[in-house]
Amino acid sequence: GIQVEQSPPDLILQEGANSTLRCNFSDSVNNLQWFHQNPWGQLINLFYIPSGTKQNGRLSATTVATERYSLLYISSSQTTDSGVYFCAVHPTGANNLFFGTGTRLTVIP
Amino acid sequence: GAVVSQHPSRVICKSGTSVKIECRSLDFQATTMFWYRQFPKKSLMLMATSNEGSKATYEQGVEKDKFLINHASLTLSTLTVTSAHPEDSSFYICRISRGATEAFFGQGTRLTVV
Numbered sequence: 001g002i003q004v005e006q007s008p009p010d011l012i013l014q015e016g017a018n019s020t021l022r023c024n025f026s027d028s029v030n031n032l033q034w035f036h037q038n039p040w041g042q043l044i045n046l047f048y049i050p051s052g053t054k055q056n057g058r059l060s061a062t063t064v065a066t067e068r069y070s071l072l073y074i075s076s077s078q079t080t081d082s083g084v085y086f087c088a089v090h091p092t093g094a095n096n097l098f099f100g101t102g103t104r105l106t107v108i109p
Numbered sequence: 110g111a112v113v114s115q116h117p118s119r120v121i122c123k124s125g126t127s128v129k130i131e132c133r134s135l136d137f138q139a140t141t142m143f144w145y146r147q148f149p150k151k152s153l154m155l156m157a158t159s160n161e162g163s164k165a166t167y168e169q170g171v172e173k174d175k176f177l178i179n180h181a182s183l184t185l186s187t188l189t190v191t192s193a194h195p196e197d198s199s200f201y202i203c204r205i206s207r208g209a210t211e212a213f214f215g216q217g218t219r220l221t222v223v
Contacts, residue, residue, distance in 0.1 A: 033212060041147075041200055043214040086152065088212075096143070097204070097212060099153040 002027045002091045004100035012106045013077050021072040021103045023087035031090035032063050033097070034072050038083045046072070046085075077107045112136045115203050115215025122193055122222055130188045130218045132203030138183035139205040144176075147200040147217075156201075159186040193222045 003026040013019055023032070034046040047054050047061040049070065054061055058077075063070040070087055087100040114133045122128050132142055140161045145153040157178055158166040165178035175197075177189040190197050203215040 041202070041217040041219070043202065045212055048211075088153075095141070096155055096158065097206075098155065099145075102152050104150070 002029075002089065002098055004087060004089055004098055006085075006087060006100040006103050008103060009101065010104045010106075012108065015077060015079060015107055015109050017077050017107075018073070018075045019077060019105070021074070021085055021105075023070045023072070023100050025068050025070075025087075025089050025100075027068075028092045029065065029068075029089040030092050031097075032065075032070050033088050034061055034070070035086045035088060036081075036083050037086060037102075043086075074105075077105075079107045079109055081105060082107050112207075112213040113203065113205055113215045115218060117218055118216055119219045120221070122220070124194055124222055125192055127189055127191045128193055128220060130190075130201055130203075130220075132186045132188070132205075132215050134184045134205050137207060139186075140183060141206070142180060142186040143204040143206075144178065144186075144188050145202045145204065147202060149200075153202065156188075161186075190220065193220070195222045198222045 005024045007022045031050050033048050036044045049061045049063045051063050051065045058075045060073045084102045084104050086102050088097045116131045142159040144156045146156050147153045155168050156171045159178045159180040161180045167173045180186040198221050200219050202217045206212050
């Protein structure tokens with residue numbers, strides 16, 4: 001099956017710093033999404049981004065489907081950004097969403 | 110407002126008992142719902158795909174007799190963990206999708222088997 005690897009696995013930032021999270025996938029995909037899981041377990045959809053670049057406030061994401069990776073940028077990080085960030089992909093021809101290994105972000109004041 | 114309601118959010122049960130988790134689609138009819146399991150500090154693993162009116166499709170390695178899934182209506186899917194044991198303790202999350210772009214998750218159920 002498809003492999004979805006994220007890096008780094010853990011990240012600690014000072015409030016106000018910027019960061020880049022990476023998602024690599026091993027096969028062609030129809031869809032890629034980024035999620036934030038808060039400390040209570042709730043998953044929030046951040047971006048649907050099968051290709052190209054999107055921005056939403058302090059967050060932006062870029063997917064280069066031909067090279068099988070996606071990047072999530074967080075600028076001016078805040079303590080409320082803490083949690084786990086997952087990328088998830090729909091492999092070509094499949095309906096299921098497969099999650100990456102996750103990046104655990106801790107933003108300290 | 111919430112699109113998916115998952116209940117209960119937290120349950121503690123004795124070893125050997127069964128636990129039922131409900132996932133309701135509040136906003137639209139969902140012919141397909143998905144059940145995931147998440148171990149502490151790990152990623153989400155797809156357990157099964159719940160299909161309204163037919164049998165669920167289980168991922169490799171998931172025991173269908175252990176994790177019973179019922180999708181009797183277009184707005185409700187249930188996951189029953191039968192004869193639960195401590196190793197079944199985990200965080201269970203349901204998901205529904207609207208079209209190709211929108212994925213909505215339940216709040217999750219934290220199961221502890223003692």
